Amino acid sequence: MGITGLLPFLEKSSRKTNIKEFSGGTVAIDSYCWLHKGAFSCAEKLMMGETTNAYVVYCMKYINMLLKYKIKPILVFDGQRLPAKEQTEIKRRKARQLNRRKATDLIQMGQVTEGTNLLKRAIDITHEIALELIKQCQNENIDCIIAPYEADAQLAYLNISGIADVIITEDSDLILFGCKKIFFKMDLVGNGVLIAQDQLYLAMDVKSEQFEMDKFRHICILSGCDYLSSLPGIGLGKARKFIMKNTDQNIHKLTRISCKCKKKSMTIDLALQLALGNCDPATLKMVHDFNPDKIERKRKRDAGQTIIQTSIWSSKYKLKTKYVKLIDSTNKTKCQNSSPLSVLNSSFINGKELGKERKSLKNAYVSLNSHNSSNIQSDPEDHDLHNLAILDMYKSSRNAKLIDSTNKESEDYLNLTSNTSPDLLKQRNPFIKRVSDLSTSPSILSNGNYRKRGKNLMRIRRTLIDENTVIESKYFSKSDNKECNVLESENKDNETSWISTNYNTILDTDVYDATPKQLEKRLSITDTVQNANSTENINDPLLSNQNDCLTNIYRNVPEKSNLNDKIDDVSSMIHMTDRSYVTNNYLVSSNSNMEINDITNYENANCSQNDSFEWINTKNVQNFLHKRDTLKKRSSNRVRVVTKKKGLSQSKQSPTVPRQQSLLDMYGFQKR
DNA sequence: CGCTGCGCGTCAT
DNA sequence: CGCGCAGCG
Numbered sequence: 001m002g003i004t005g006l007l008p009f010l011e012k013s014s015r016k017t018n019i020k021e022f023s024g025g026t027v028a029i030d031s032y033c034w035l036h037k038g039a040f041s042c043a044e045k046l047m048m049g050e051t052t053n054a055y056v057v058y059c060m061k062y063i064n065m066l067l068k069y070k071i072k073p074i075l076v077f078d079g080q081r082l083p084a085k086e087q088t089e090i091k092r093r094k095a096r097q098l099n100r101r102k103a104t105d106l107i108q109m110g111q112v113t114e115g116t117n118l119l120k121r122a123i124d125i126t127h128e129i130a131l132e133l134i135k136q137c138q139n140e141n142i143d144c145i146i147a148p149y150e151a152d153a154q155l156a157y158l159n160i161s162g163i164a165d166v167i168i169t170e171d172s173d174l175i176l177f178g179c180k181k182i183f184f185k186m187d188l189v190g191n192g193v194l195i196a197q198d199q200l201y202l203a204m205d206v207k208s209e210q211f212e213m214d215k216f217r218h219i220c221i222l223s224g225c226d227y228l229s230s231l232p233g234i235g236l237g238k239a240r241k242f243i244m245k246n247t248d249q250n251i252h253k254l255t256r257i258s259c260k261c262k263k264k265s266m267t268i269d270l271a272l273q274l275a276l277g278n279c280d281p282a283t284l285k286m287v288h289d290f291n292p293d294k295i296e297r298k299r300k301r302d303a304g305q306t307i308i309q310t311s312i313w314s315s316k317y318k319l320k321t322k323y324v325k326l327i328d329s330t331n332k333t334k335c336q337n338s339s340p341l342s343v344l345n346s347s348f349i350n351g352k353e354l355g356k357e358r359k360s361l362k363n364a365y366v367s368l369n370s371h372n373s374s375n376i377q378s379d380p381e382d383h384d385l386h387n388l389a390i391l392d393m394y395k396s397s398r399n400a401k402l403i404d405s406t407n408k409e410s411e412d413y414l415n416l417t418s419n420t421s422p423d424l425l426k427q428r429n430p431f432i433k434r435v436s437d438l439s440t441s442p443s444i445l446s447n448g449n450y451r452k453r454g455k456n457l458m459r460i461r462r463t464l465i466d467e468n469t470v471i472e473s474k475y476f477s478k479s480d481n482k483e484c485n486v487l488e489s490e491n492k493d494n495e496t497s498w499i500s501t502n503y504n505t506i507l508d509t510d511v512y513d514a515t516p517k518q519l520e521k522r523l524s525i526t527d528t529v530q531n532a533n534s535t536e537n538i539n540d541p542l543l544s545n546q547n548d549c550l551t552n553i554y555r556n557v558p559e560k561s562n563l564n565d566k567i568d569d570v571s572s573m574i575h576m577t578d579r580s581y582v583t584n585n586y587l588v589s590s591n592s593n594m595e596i597n598d599i600t601n602y603e604n605a606n607c608s609q610n611d612s613f614e615w616i617n618t619k620n621v622q623n624f625l626h627k628r629d630t631l632k633k634r635s636s637n638r639v640r641v642v643t644k645k646k647g648l649s650q651s652k653q654s655p656t657v658p659r660q661q662s663l664l665d666m667y668g669f670q671k672r
Numbered sequence: 673c674g675c676t677g678c679g680c681g682t683c684a685t
Numbered sequence: 686c687g688c689g690c691a692g693c694g
Contacts, residue, residue, distance in 0.1 A: 008687095169686095171687090172686090
């Protein structure tokens with residue numbers, strides 16, 4: 001994340017020492033640091049593509065020093081580029097290119113020393129360069145591991161899991177990743193600075209028992225990171241003051257941070273202005289001056305004539321507590337009954353998403369079935385995550401188009417819902433209705449009565465598919481005829497039927513009984529629809545890249561037959577696929593200018609601070625600007641974004657976050 | 673006082 | 686990537 005000034009900020013938590021303190025132990029090394037320094041000695045050769053092992057020799061000096069102290073080194077290398085950090089990466093690449101151009105110019109002009117100096121800054125450590133060191137180490141029986149993405153997470157895993165006693169790096173981000181002990185600025189004799197997690201409280205000016213890692217993480221993110229351009233005027237110091245004073249975990253309150261900054265003209269949060277519609281998402285220029293506080297006052301004045309609606313922007317806005325409880329209790333019921341539908345709700349959506357690429361159809365099937373055959377869902381927190389994800393998926397599906405076109409039916413549906421969950425309809429804000437009701441699969445909201453759920457869904461569906469085609473819950477599975485019916489209706493009305501396909505898919509209770517072939521058939525139907533809506537997907541290089549990623553990830557997925565033997569393998573993948581909603585959610589919701597709100601809702605939804613949630617929230621915030629850029633790059637055409645949303649999320653986001661989530665799951669961030 | 677932006681160094685002789 | 690410094694509010 002690149003938190004500027006973090007190391008000086010943590011001076012109180014750090015201690016000068018020598019690495020020999022860890023004699024007899026294991027260290028994990030951020031190899032990039034050594035490679036980058038080592039490459040300085042041979043920058044010209046590397047730039048010219050000449051073969052040189054000078055940097056390998058340099059790195060081996062460190063390794064030999066460690067070996068001398070009887071320390072076991074594990075070298076960790078960077079893997080694939082993190083799509084979420086694309087913007088940062090582009091900046092760096094441009095900087096490197098600029099340096100390279102300047103350098104060649106300078107050398108041509110005769111200023112060789114200045115030229116080579118610049119050239120050194122333009123070095124990019126490629127995998128090819130790293131491979132030479134890897135080979136050398138492997139020859140000498142020194143462990144090397146190439147991380148799936150950035151080495152950071154891998155290093156953190158090695159440290160948190162106890163495999164490595166300490167991490168050697170120059171990157172302060174490792175602290176945020178939850179590492180226990182990190183060794184910075186190590187020189188060739190082993191002197192350096194040690195920062196231990198259990199000392200962080202010292203820099204935070206609190207007692208050790210008051211220290212919370214979450215707050216620390218919030219401080220760092222608030223001060224600015226790679227994923228999000230920083231708020232002007234907010235550094236680590238201000239962020240610390242703000243977070244430590246703020247007992248409310250609600251990130252929404254960040255809008256109040258302006259009180260704590262003395263710069264009047266400062267635009268606190270671009271994201272907020274975007275969300276309010278004041279800022280043109282494409283040009284980022286202020287085009288409007290909507291002030292939710294003013295509306296709030298107006299509402300109070302008009303209270304006699306119109307229904308009071310608590311604005312989603314209002315500090316009084318509350319929604320999620322009851323709502324979450326409801327889901328929670330439903331989940332528990334589901335968990336005990338292990339209703340296939342409850343499981344299906346989440347898994348099939350994810351399965352279908354995966355199914356978009358034909359290559360991974362089988363894998364979608366496997367992940368789907370493993371949900372059924374294992375008790376992965378036993379963690380109640382997971383349920384919340386799943387279900388909120390689904391809610392948000394539906395919200396996005398319906399929000400954009402359906403509400404206007406099928407208003408009457410929507411209301412019908414709401415009434416039906418109110419029978420099963422009256423609490424929800426006490427919220428009169430139509431926006432809330434959309435979030436909690438329209439967007440919600442009734443199967444989640446009802447009290448475990450499967451038939452009721454089915455009925456509700458049928459009602460929705462009838463409004464969407466032509467009236468003559470009343471399809472029972474067995475959707476595709478009963479006969480080929482029905483497939484045709486649905487496809488026909490889809491052709492008639494792309495947008496609505498696309499959504500109906502989603503609902504129907506969820507309704508299909510036969511998925512577990514389906515053979516892989518059947519499933520593939522079904523998935524390919526939705527595939528077709530989506531591809532029809534966004535032919536660009538096919539040509540999207542990012543998507544094809546995604547294909548490769550998925551293939552890689554799933555190459556070890558077991559067949560159904562020996563699934564039970566490999567539950568552990570699959571479970572991490574399930575986590576990963578299940579979490580893909582995170583990306584899906586924020587991409588999708590971008591149409592309705594709801595980013596801030598989504599984040600807030602997540603916060604509201606989960607007052608108890610659990611790591612997984614926090615992390616996801618963070619992710620949402622972090623990816624906000626990235627997503628904005630993505631959308632900016634694509635098109636500002638709303639309809640197009642709507643129809644393409646799956647493709648977007650698949651092609652750009654999914655490879656990152658789900659996998660990271662999966663890693664985090666493996667690293668033990670999930671369960672404490 | 674604290675935050676931001678910019679330029680510089682990282683090797684090895 | 687971090688550091689240190691100048692400049693700014």
